[in-house]
Structure formats: C-alpha cells, structure tokens
Amino acid sequence: MRVALLANLKKNAPHWLGMSPDHWDDLDSEATIEAIMAALRTNGHDVTFLEGNTELPQKLTKLQPDICFNICEGHIGDSRESHVPALLEMLRLPYTGSQVLTLALTLDKPMTKRILTYHDLPTPAFQVFERVNEPLDPQMRFPIFVKPSREGTGMGVSSESIVQDEGQLRVQLRRLFDKYDQPVLAEQFIDGREITVGVVGNLTTPVAWRLPDDEDAPRLSRGLHFLPPLEVDMSRYPEEEAGVYTSRIKTELAHDFHYLCPAPLTPEQMEDLNWLTAATFRVTGCLDVARVDFRFDANDNNKPYILEINPLPGLNPDYSDLCIEAKAAGWTYEQLVNQILDEAADRYGLSS
Ligand SMILES: Nc1ncnc2c1ncn2[C@@H]1O[C@H](COP(=O)(O)OP(=O)(O)O)[C@@H](O)[C@H]1O
Numbered sequence: 311m312r313v314a315l316l317a318n319l320k321k322n323a324p325h326w327l328g329m330s331p332d333h334w335d336d337l338d339s340e341a342t343i344e345a346i347m348a349a350l351r352t353n354g355h356d357v358t359f360l361e362g363n364t365e366l367p368q369k370l371t372k373l374q375p376d377i378c379f380n381i382c383e384g385h386i387g388d389s390r391e392s393h394v395p396a397l398l399e400m401l402r403l404p405y406t407g408s409q410v411l412t413l414a415l416t417l418d419k420p421m422t423k424r425i426l427t428y429h430d431l432p433t434p435a436f437q438v439f440e441r442v443n444e445p446l447d448p449q450m451r452f453p454i455f456v457k458p459s460r461e462g463t464g465m466g467v468s469s470e471s472i473v474q475d476e477g478q479l480r481v482q483l484r485r486l487f488d489k490y491d492q493p494v495l496a497e498q499f500i501d502g503r504e505i506t507v508g509v510v511g512n513l514t515t516p517v518a519w520r521l522p523d524d525e526d527a528p529r530l531s532r533g534l535h536f537l538p539p540l541e542v543d544m545s546r547y548p549e550e551e552a553g554v555y556t557s558r559i560k561t562e563l564a565h566d567f568h569y570l571c572p573a574p575l576t577p578e579q580m581e582d583l584n585w586l587t588a589a590t591f592r593v594t595g596c597l598d599v600a601r602v603d604f605r606f607d608a609n610d611n612n613k614p615y616i617l618e619i620n621p622l623p624g625l626n627p628d629y630s631d632l633c634i635e636a637k638a639a640g641w642t643y644e645q646l647v648n649q650i651l652d653e654a655a656d657r658y659g660l661s662s
C-alpha cells in the first residue's frame with residue numbers, strides 16, 4: 311500500500327519566548343520516524359513521511375495515500391491530538407489508531423476518569439482545580455498526587471507531585487498553573503507498584519452499551535492481543551524520583567530505563583489487568599493500539615487503579631514501553647508496526 315506516515319517531530323515544533331523547556335517532550339524524534347518507515351517498508355509498503363502541520367492538507371491531497379499511519383500528537387489546544395484525524399476524515403483518508411473523539415477525550419485525564427467512573431472502573435478519587443484557592447474537597451485525603459490535566463510523557467510530574475498537606479498542595483497548584491496554563495488534576499496518591507499494559511487489535515465481539523455490574527459476567531476481550539505487562543523498576547532509580555515515573559525518567563534517563571517485562575504478576579493479577587485494559591480500551595473507544603497505565607495500591611491488597619490510557623503510545627524502538635513489551639512477546643519491531651497498520655487496514659476493508 312501507499313502509506314503516509316504522519317507525525318510531529320520535536321525538532322520542527324514551533325518555539326516562542328518564555329515557553330517551558332519540556333513543552334514538546336511528547337513529540338517524536340527522527341529516530342522513531344526512521345524506524346517506523348523502515349518497518350513498514352519491510353512489508354513492501356511505499357512510505358512517505360509528512361509532518362502534521364498546516365501544510366498537511368495540500369500535501370495529502372497531492373499524495374493521495376491508501377492509508378495514513380498517524381502518530382501526530384499535535385501542537386496547540388486542548389484537543390490537539392485529534393486535529394490530524396479530523397482533517398483526515400474531512401479528506402476521507404483512512405488512518406491507523408483511534409479517532410477524533412477518543413483522542414480528544416483521552417488527552418484530558420479528568421474527562422477520561424469521569425467515563426471510567428461511570429463504568430465503575432477503578433481510578434483514583436480526584437478533584438480538578440481551575441484556581442489556586444479553590445477549596446479542597448473534604449473527601450480527599452493526603453497524600454495527594456498533583457499533575458497537569460492534559461499533558462503526557464511525565465510533563466509536570468516529579469517528586470513534588472506528591473503533596474502531604476494544604477500548604478504543599480497550593481504551592482504545587484501555583485507551579486502547574488504558571489507552567490502549563492490548564493486545569494490541574496489532584497488525585498488520591500496510590501502508593502505501590504507501577505505497571506503498564508499494551509494492547510494491539512480491536513474488539514470483535516458485539517458489546518453491550520454499558521459494562522455489566524455483575525462481577526461474574528464474561529470478560530469480553532476477543533480480538534485484542536495483550537502484550538506482556540511492563541513494570542517500572544523504581545528500586546533502580548535515585549530516591550529523588552520518589553518512586554514516581556517522572557518526567558526525568560521518561561526523557562533524560564530514557565536510554566537507561568529500568569524495568570521488568572513481563573512484570574512478575576500472578577495469573578489472577580495478569581487477568582485482572584488485561585480485563586481492565588480491555589474495558590478501558592472499549593469505554594474510551596480506542597482502535598488498533600493503546601497502552602493503559604496502572605498502579606497497585608500496596609495499602610489495599612494491591613488493588614489495581616487505572617491512571618490513564620494512551621491511544622498514541624510511544625513507538626521508539628529502543629525505549630518506548632509498548633516496543634519493549636512487544637519484544638518480550640517475541641514480536642519484532644517490524645511485526646508490531648505492521649500489525650497496527652494491518653488492524654486499521656482490516657477495519658477499512660483494505661487489503662495490504
Ligand atoms: N494518583 C497517582 N498516584 C501515584 N502515582 C501517580 C498518580 N498519578 C500519576 N502518578 C505517577 O506519575 C506518572 C505519570 O502520570 P500519568 O497520569 O501516567 O501521566 P503521563 O501522561 O505523564 O504518563 C505515573 O506513571 C505515576 O508514576
């Protein structure tokens with residue numbers, strides 16, 4: 311097929327005076343783009359890379375690819391990950407991965423948590439702050455974890471995200487408002503192991519409109535390939551990181567990533583995490599690929615909590631969680647990338 315690889319390169323992102331140095335931390339490197347192009351080419355595809363910017367509509371109209379491999383994170387705005395998919399739908403071009411609504415929803419962590427809560431899926435109790443002095447919900451208990459509502463790659467996440475009292479909470483709120491200019495999410499701090507589960511595929515069984523309340527109801531996940539869970543090995547990081555998967559670990563220290571994959575879990579724990587991953591994938595409307603981040607609550611029998619779902623998980627062959635998980639499953643990087651493309655091609659009835 312003629313494939314257009316669409317991405318936002320960190321090196322081409324716009325810059326302005328006073329922007330924070332981590333502003334584009336979630337964008338892609340040339341190494342990732344080259345790896346994806348090479349992987350698609352090994353399956354005989356004719357691949358062209360296009361930057362996801364304002365010139366994209368003209369370029370796509372000219373190129374007329376059969377399908378787009380979309381990993382654009384977007385630049386500006388509270389639904390930036392959905393800009394390119396919206397454009398592709400206007401141009402009637404097929405593309406890999408989740409669609410407009412899902413990408414806008416999942417970029418917004420509080421909105422996603424509201425959906426999870428509606429479906430009785432476990433996510434830490436939370437409060438959203440729009441101003442520094444908003445009263446704290448009396449049901450919230452310290453320690454609280456404070457992070458931006460609409461960022462990724464650990465942006466705004468450090469040991470200071472864990473706050474122990476009102477004073478620290480207000481300092482952290484002020485810091486995040488000043489730096490990220492968006493609502494701030496305060497969550498119950500979940501002290502425990504951190505696991506992420508990658509999934510490739512699409513649900514093939516007909517599903518009811520709401521997840522069943524019944525604990526014993528069959529767990530639907532046919533059509534999804536669960537990759538082995540990855541645990542971030544916090545014991546290998548300096549104490550300053552406070553056992554949190556910080557911005558520093560995800561960027562500066564990314565090449566020296568300490569993890570366990572497959573994570574040492576009991577079959578029951580694995581089954582629970584896979585089911586929660588499938589349920590989160592389903593209720594947020596994901597397609598083709600995603601990664602769900604969890605924490606086990608060490609103070610409550612290791613109860614799993616969903617932190618977030620990433621419908622555009624990083625695809626750097628050397629250090630992205632999803633790629634490490636695929637490797638642990640015995641997949642090559644080429645297989646992972648082409649599987650994502652094939653899932654999308656199948657949905658559109660294209661033969662690859
Ligand atoms: N409620 C919480 N309790 C404990 N740690 C948390 C909580 N929320 C986030 N974290 C830590 O911060 C990291 C980043 O948070 P996450 O919501 O996954 O955002 P990102 O989009 O930056 O990955 C997590 O991987 C975890 O280590």
Ligand SMILES: [Mg+2]
Nearest residue numbers: 463464603618
């Ligand atoms: Mg995360």
